[in-house]
Amino acid sequence: MQTVEQVLTAATDSVTLINDVNGGTYDVNGMTQEEINEMVQRNVDHLELILAYEPSDENDETPDVVGDSSDKSSYTDAIATGKAYIAAN
Numbered sequence: 001m002q003t004v005e006q007v008l009t010a011a012t013d014s015v016t017l018i019n020d021v022n023g024g025t026y027d028v029n030g031m032t033q034e035e036i037n038e039m040v041q042r043n044v045d046h047l048e049l050i051l052a053y054e055p056s057d058e059n060d061e062t063p064d065v066v067g068d069s070s071d072k073s074s075y076t077d078a079i080a081t082g083k084a085y086i087a088a089n
Contacts, residue, residue, distance in 0.1 A: 001061040004053075004068040008075070011050045014043035015078040022085045037086045044082040047075050 020026035021040055028036050051072060053065035065072075 002063050004063045004065050004070065007050055007053060007063050007065060008070065008072070011047055011075060014046050015074050017043050018047075018078045018082040018085070022081050033089055037089055040082045040085055044079050044086075047079050047082075051075055051079075 017026060018040055021028065021036060031039075051065055053062050054067060055062045055064055
């Protein structure tokens with residue numbers, strides 16, 4: 001079973017990708033704007049899914065990201081950044 005910390009650590013790759021694309025440091029050479037937007041959207045969707053993780057009952061081994069008190073601002077900020085990037089491009 002994954003812990004909340006493990007799930008959030010894995011999701012950091014999506015945060016980095018979104019922020020790097022938005023900041024112009026991600027290598028998008030050879031990609032169309034549509035492909036870039038689709039890649040950003042997939043990562044936004046992934047982060048939204050991760051942040052919604054919660055067990056459905058006491059037998060569910062899904063980590064309780066929703067109920068965890070750790071700071072999730074970098075993830076929510078990346079979601080907002082990704083959505084703004086797509087809207088602007």
